[in-house]
Structure formats: structure tokens, C-alpha cells
Amino acid sequence: MYRYDRHDQRFIDERVAQFRDQTRRFLAGELTEDEFRPLRLQNGLYIQKYAPMLRIAIPYGLLSSAQLRTLAHIGRKYDRGYGHFTTRQNIQFNWPRLEDVPDILAELARVQMHAIQTSGNCVRNITTDHFAGVAGDEIVDPRPYCELLRQWSTFHPEFAYLPRKFKIAVSGSPVDRAATLVHDIGVHAVRDQDGEAGFRVLVGGGLGRTPIIGHVIREFLPRAEILNYLDAIMRVYNRFGRRDNKFKARIKILVKDMSIDVFRDHVEADWERIRGGPGAVPDEEVARLASFFDAPPYERFDGEDASFRAALADNRAFSNWVKRNVFPHKVPGYAVVTLSLKKTGVPPGDATSDQMDAVADLADAYSFGELRVSHEQNLIFTDVKQAALLALWGELKALGFATPNIGLLTDIICCPGGDFCSLANAKSIPIAESIQRRFDDLDYLYDLGEIDLNISGCMNACGHHHVGNIGVLGVDKNGSEWYQVSIGGDQGEHASLGKVIGRSFAAVDMPDVIERLVDVYVERRHEDERFIDAVRRLGVEPFRERVYAEAH
Amino acid sequence: MPKLIKDRAVVDDAWTLVREGSIDELPVTPVIIPLGLWQQHRDALHERRDVGVWLAPSDDPDALAGDVSSLSLIAVDFPQFTDGRGYSTARLLREKYAFAGELRAIGDILRDQLYYLQECGFNAFAVRSDRDAAQALRGLDDFSDNYQATVARPLPLFRRRPEADRDVATQSS
Ligand code: SF4
Numbered sequence: 148m149y150r151y152d153r154h155d156q157r158f159i160d161e162r163v164a165q166f167r168d169q170t171r172r173f174l175a176g177e178l179t180e181d182e183f184r185p186l187r188l189q190n191g192l193y194i195q196k197y198a199p200m201l202r203i204a205i206p207y208g209l210l211s212s213a214q215l216r217t218l219a220h221i222g223r224k225y226d227r228g229y230g231h232f233t234t235r236q237n238i239q240f241n242w243p244r245l246e247d248v249p250d251i252l253a254e255l256a257r258v259q260m261h262a263i264q265t266s267g268n269c270v271r272n273i274t275t276d277h278f279a280g281v282a283g284d285e286i287v288d289p290r291p292y293c294e295l296l297r298q299w300s301t302f303h304p305e306f307a308y309l310p311r312k313f314k315i316a317v318s319g320s321p322v323d324r325a326a327t328l329v330h331d332i333g334v335h336a337v338r339d340q341d342g343e344a345g346f347r348v349l350v351g352g353g354l355g356r357t358p359i360i361g362h363v364i365r366e367f368l369p370r371a372e373i374l375n376y377l378d379a380i381m382r383v384y385n386r387f388g389r390r391d392n393k394f395k396a397r398i399k400i401l402v403k404d405m406s407i408d409v410f411r412d413h414v415e416a417d418w419e420r421i422r423g424g425p426g427a428v429p430d431e432e433v434a435r436l437a438s439f440f441d442a443p444p445y446e447r448f449d450g451e452d453a454s455f456r457a458a459l460a461d462n463r464a465f466s467n468w469v470k471r472n473v474f475p476h477k478v479p480g481y482a483v484v485t486l487s488l489k490k491t492g493v494p495p496g497d498a499t500s501d502q503m504d505a506v507a508d509l510a511d512a513y514s515f516g517e518l519r520v521s522h523e524q525n526l527i528f529t530d531v532k533q534a535a536l537l538a539l540w541g542e543l544k545a546l547g548f549a550t551p552n553i554g555l556l557t558d559i560i561c562c563p564g565g566d567f568c569s570l571a572n573a574k575s576i577p578i579a580e581s582i583q584r585r586f587d588d589l590d591y592l593y594d595l596g597e598i599d600l601n602i603s604g605c606m607n608a609c610g611h612h613h614v615g616n617i618g619v620l621g622v623d624k625n626g627s628e629w630y631q632v633s634i635g636g637d638q639g640e641h642a643s644l645g646k647v648i649g650r651s652f653a654a655v656d657m658p659d660v661i662e663r664l665v666d667v668y669v670e671r672r673h674e675d676e677r678f679i680d681a682v683r684r685l686g687v688e689p690f691r692e693r694v695y696a697e698a699h
Numbered sequence: 700m701p702k703l704i705k706d707r708a709v710v711d712d713a714w715t716l717v718r719e720g721s722i723d724e725l726p727v728t729p730v731i732i733p734l735g736l737w738q739q740h741r742d743a744l745h746e747r748r749d750v751g752v753w754l755a756p757s758d759d760p761d762a763l764a765g766d767v768s769s770l771s772l773i774a775v776d777f778p779q780f781t782d783g784r785g786y787s788t789a790r791l792l793r794e795k796y797a798f799a800g801e802l803r804a805i806g807d808i809l810r811d812q813l814y815y816l817q818e819c820g821f822n823a824f825a826v827r828s829d830r831d832a833a834q835a836l837r838g839l840d841d842f843s844d845n846y847q848a849t850v851a852r853p854l855p856l857f858r859r860r861p862e863a864d865r866d867v868a869t870q871s872s
Contacts, residue, residue, distance in 0.1 A: 154856060158842065158844070158846075161841065161842050162842075165841045169811060178811075182809060182811070185780075185781055268781070295857075298846040299846060299847060299855075301846060302815075303846075303847055304786065304814070304818035304845065304847070305783075305787055305790055305815075305818075305819055306786075307786075307815055308780070308781050308782065308783025308812075309783055374855075382790075385783055385784060385786070385787045386787050386788075390784075420795060424848070425853055425854050426848045426855060428857065429857070429858070
């Protein structure tokens with residue numbers, strides 16, 4: 148993974164010193180609440196329902212074991228012994244004290260981590276495919292470009308006070324595992340007719356209260372122009388994005404109001420001006436960044452490991468876990484393992500400090516000391532020997548991270564919701580738990596196959612409910628908590644937004660509602676047809692009928 | 700006389716800022732006037748070398764395209780420091796229109812924004828009158844460098860990182 152040189156280190160050290168002084172001045176009454184707010188937000192500090200919340204960046208989801216140990220330590224020393232991995236590949240701590248935050252940031256800086264621009268109206272953490280570098284279908288490895296964008300976006304002096312927050316995702320593969328179609332900017336590796344790799348650039352996608360799939364602003368961008376082009380997009384947005392209404396301030400609204408064609412004309416005109424200038428990225432820089440992501444020293448194996456195959460044949464529980472939680476690796480004899488943070492009874496995405504330490508040890512023992520965070524809020528070991536899978540499975544079971552449910556109905560994406568978040572209309576974690584409890588029969592879950600269920604506690608859609616095959620949104624009706632259900636959403640290269648099935652439900656009814664949706668699918672599916680495909684074929688109507696017919 | 704940060708020093712500000720007014724009421728001392736007034740009376744004011752123009756966040760710097768070589772001062776207003784449009788305005792004035800005179804940030808100008816403002820091309824800062832300019836001056840040194848190409852440092856760091864700094868030898872992969 149990327150390692151800081153003295154420049155990178157100096158920048159974050161200077162940032163810690165700057166924020167320490169800002170915090171001191173705020174506590175001394177020299178900065179008002181309004182003056183301090185944007186400063187603390189751009190250092191990850193949010194004031195939540197019960198306490199401050201600190202959101203720490205995990206750039207494009209990559210972590211070393213040493214960094215994870217530091218997170219565990221921070222959880223223990225400054226928080227209540229746990230953290231929450233988010234859908235933006237970050238981690239949040241819910242109970243730090245404002246006075247402690249400069250010290251926390253200093254501890255993070257020692258392991259090349261920070262909380263810079265994880266909140267506020269600025270460019271946020273760049274996200275990407277959690278299988279980057281090990282997926283067989285890659286056109287380019289997105290990680291060097293993510294690091295390039297991380298550096299470009301960090302302390303970008305022109306774009307620190309945008310109309311609203313700004314999220315960028317990068318995908319290096321045709322299969323989009325980074326939800327790039329629902330980001331402010333999506334960057335996709337593509338090849339032109341001559342086989343040259345470049346980027347397709349999308350703009351104006353997003354979830355939140357106006358969910359929109361991104362528009363293609365440029366079909367093919369030469370790789371060297373990525374920063375110049377993004378500068379041009381950001382500049383048009385910074386100048387013309389609405390600032391009078393925070394609900395209309397995202398770039399998607401600007402693109403819609405201007406039309407994508409007019410927006411594109413502005414961007415292309417500015418790009419023409421700066422194209423080929425100092426911001427053009429030399430090949431040597433990309434090569435320098437790529438050198439940090441060179442493959443680890445894999446051992447050589449010819450094909451599948453025999454002991455692994457034998458274990459698959461005589462251990463059904465193990466083979467179930469492999470089927471759901473293990474993904475093929477491009478190197479023979481290796482596998483990609485997802486640690487499920489979706490055990491029933493534990494808030495999705497949560498991990499305790501002890502678990503983090505244990506995972507760090509396992510990463511050292513099994514996966515070259517590195518791991519990843521996925522936007523589905525799970526952890527991933529990308530480089531595990533097949534021969535070691537059985538042993539690793541045993542260790543993960545003991546930790547509670549081997550629930551074999553990746554991609555299944557109980558692998559729920561869920562925001563912190565009303566238990567933690569002051570913006571929430573409703574709780575989301577207890578809904579996830581009640582659904583997980585209802586669907587506790589693993590055989591039945593396997594039979595159902597892949598179903599994404601996403602839950603958000605309000606319109607801000609941190610739980611990505613619009614792109615869940617089943618989406619649940621907390622709504623407020625006269626001060627009580629209700630849940631609106633949609634179906635037909637999907638992420639990835641066929642991204643689509645779910646359709647609301649009808650009036651909302653009380654919390655107690657939610658497991659029944661989900662069960663009825665699933666029943667319709669089971670009765671009417673074709674062989675090997677996934678839930679999302681059945682919804683696309685049948686439409687919303689049969690599902691709606693069943694849910695509301697039996698409800699009363 | 701009010702204080703101003705200019706070229707990294709606290710100095711007396713000789714210019715009067717006219718937020719709104721008519722041409723007849725302009726002082727005879729150096730004055731910064733709104734874009735609209737300038738556009739109406741450009742010809743009459745052209746003789747005066749001590750007239751500067753200020754732009755609101757929504758003003759297009761293109762409106763001064765023909766004046767950049769004759770104006771000695773352009774100011775950009777920040778009604779609230781959280782309104783970041785002026786950063787792009789400044790950068791366009793410097794990089795697209797090659798304005799070389801004094802570029803002054805006015806309005807809600809506070810210490811914690813000075814560094815980024817400087818990087819975007821401002822060289823003068825009319826710090827909000829209830830704050831101490833000498834204190835604010837330190838904000839210009841919050842950081843020692845940037846990753847990006849900026850007005851202040853036209854080459855991005857990746858074009859300046861000397862070979863010797865690199866932890867890992869460059870190799871193509
Ligand atoms: S979706 Fe709403 S409730 Fe959930 S974390 Fe985001 S803002 Fe909070």
C-alpha cells in the first residue's frame with residue numbers, strides 16, 4: 148500500500164498542529180461556533196446526537212495491520228471500545244471528547260492516517276472497488292489513481308468551501324463494485340478503439356433526497372488528464388452550484404438544472420484552457436504510485452490446492468462459508484476472503500477494539516499484513532492461500548466474523564440511524580436485527596441467493612437504500628418512526644433506483660413485510676433467477692399486492 | 700487607518716471600499732468600487748489610476764477581461780467565509796486573465812482561510828475589522844506546501860518531488 152514520504156508526513160503533521168490551535172482558540176472563545184464548525188467538520192468531527200462523532204478516513208478502503216491496531220487503541224483509549232465501519236469505507240467513533248480530538252489525530256498521523264475532509268462541504272474520501280488489484284477483470288488497477296486523487300483532493304485550496312459535500316468513486320473494472328454511478332463523480336476505466344486505457348467520467352449521480360444515476364460527461368479521457376478534467380468539473384460546480392438551499396446544492400441538481408450538455412460545455416471549455424498544463428500527470432508519477440501497489444510475494448502454485456478441495460468436499464459448513472465469503476483470486480492457489488461484520492445481534496459494520504486487534508493479527512498471519520474495508524461494511528483479506536482457508540475459517544468463527552452471508556439477505560447495509568445520528572427520522576439498527584432474526588435459517592438464505600437489503604434512517608441515504616434490491620427508509624409520521632419500503636434498486640454497472648411499494652410500515656411489521664416480498668419471489672422465480680431479476684421481470688405490482696393484501 | 704495584510708505584512712490600508720454608491724459621491728482618495736459602477740463609468744474612471752473594482756461571488760471575472768492590464772487592484776468579496784466561489788474567481792483572474800496587480804480578499808476574511816486564499820492567488824487580505832490582522836497573519840503559514848498546482852505554486856508536488864525523496868524506486872509495473 149502507499150507509504151508516506153516526508154512531504155505527505157509533513158502535510159498531516161502540519162494539519163494536526165493547525166487543528167490543535169483551532170480547537171484551543173475555539174475552547175478559549177476566540178472562534179465562534181459558526182466559525183469553528185467547518186473547520187472541525189473538515190477534520191472529521193461531527194456533533195452527533197449524544198456526543199461528537201469522529202470519522203476517520205480509510206483512503207480507498209486500504210488498511211495495514213498496524214493502522215488497524217491504532218484504530219483499536221483509539222477505540223479503547225478515547226471511546227467505548229468499538230468502532231463502526233461505514234458505507235464510505237471509513238470508520239467512525241461515536242464517543243470521543245472534543246478536547247481529545249487533536250491527540251487522536253496526532254496518534255493517527257503516526258501511522259499515516261487522518262480524518263481530513265471526512266465531513267464538510269469538500270471533496271471526501273475517494274472510494275473504489277474493494278477487490279482492486281486482485282480481481283481478474285481489471286482494465287487498470289484503480290489504486291494508484293485513487294492515491295493520485297487522494298493527494299489532489301487533500302487540502303485543495305480552491306475547493307474547500309464547495310456548495311455541498313463531494314464524493315468521488317473510481318472503478319478499474321467493467322464490473323462496477325464501487326457504486327460509481329451514484330457518486331458526484333464516477334471514474335471508470337475503459338479502453339478506446341485502439342486498446343488504449345483511459346477513463347469514462349460520470350457526473351451528477353447520487354443518493355440522498357434526489358437519487359439520480361450519473362450522466363456520462365466524457366466517454367474517453369486520456370489518463371494523464373484526470374486531474375485537469377476533475378479540476379474543470381469542480382470549478383464549474385464551485386462557481387455555479389446552488390448555495391441558497393442545502394437540499395439543492397449537490398452537483399446533481401446543477402447538472403439537472405443546466406442540462407448535462409450545457410454543463411459539459413462549461414467543463415470542456417475550461418479543460419481546453421488547462422489541458423496539457425502542469426496538472427497533466429506524467430507517466431513516471433503514475434509508475435511511482437503504482438510501485439506501492441506491486442503484488443505481494445506470492446508463492447507459486449499450480450492450480451487449486453488439494454487439501455482445500457478435500458475440505459470443501461467433507462465439511463459442509465466450511466464449504467458454505469467458502470461459497471458465500473470467498474472470492475476467486477487471479478493468482479492460482481490464493482483466495483479473497485470477506486469477514487462478515489453482519490452477525491445477527493451486532494449492529495452492521497461494528498467491530499470492537501479486541502476484534503480489531505485480533506483481525507490485525509490474522510491479517511499478519513494470513514494476508515501480508517493488509518486488509519480492506521468494503522462499502523458493504525465488511526472487511527476483506529485479499530491474499531489468503533487456499534491451503535490456509537480452513538484454519539482461517541476456524542479463527543474467524545471464534546471471532547464472530549465467519550457468518551456465511553455475504554451477498555445474502557442478512558448481509559444488510561445499514562446506517563447508524565436513530566440510535567446515534569441526530570439527523571435520523573427513525574432507528575435503523577433494530578430493523579436490521581429483527582430481519583436478521585427472522586431469516587436465521589441458513590439453508591433458506593442460500594436458497595434465496597443474492598438479495599441486497601439496505602437501510603437508511605433518513606433521506607440522506609447513508610445506508611444506500613435506493614440501490615438496495617430491497618430498500619428501507621426511515622420516515623417520520625407525526626413524530627413516530629415508520630419505514631418506507633422500495634424494491635428493484637441495484638448497484639454496479641446495471642445500477643437502478645428502487646421503486647416505493649406503497650405506504651410505510653411500523654417497525655414491528657418489517658420482518659413480515661420482508662418475508663412477504665421474499666415469498667412472492669420464491670413462488671414466481673424462474674430457475675436461477677435472482678431476486679432483482681425477478682423484480683425487473685414481474686414489476687412491483689405482484690409484490691405490492693401481496694404485502695398490502697395480507698397486512699390487514 | 701484600517702489595517703491590511705499585504706504581501707505577508709500588516710500595513711495601513713489607503714483604499715476606501717465603496718459597497719454601493721454613485722459616481723458623484725466617490726472620494727478623491729484611492730477607492731474600490733462595485734463592478735456595476737465600474738461598468739457604467741469605465742471611460743470616465745479610466746484616467747484615475749487609483750480606482751479598483753470589487754467582484755461579488757456571482758460576478759463573472761470575464762467582465763474584467765479587458766481591464767486586467769490597466770487595473771492595479773481587484774478585490775473579491777466573501778459575504779460569508781463558507782461561500783467558496785471567490786477562490787475560483789481569484790484563480791481565474793490570475794491564471795486565465797493573467798491579472799498581475801493587487802488581488803484582495805474582502806468581507807468575512809478570517810485567519811483560518813488565509814492559507815487557501817493565498818494559494819488561489821490573493822496577495823492582500825482585508826481581515827474582518829473585529830479581528831487582529833497581526834494574529835491572522837500567522838494563518839498564511841499553516842502549511843508549508845501543497846500537493847496541487849496552485850497560483851502560488853504553479854507546479855504540483857508530483858513535478859517537484861526530487862528523486863531523493865522517494866521511498867520506493869520508480870519502476871513500471
Ligand atoms: S441516513 Fe440519515 S440517519 Fe442514517 S446516518 Fe445518514 S443522516 Fe444519519
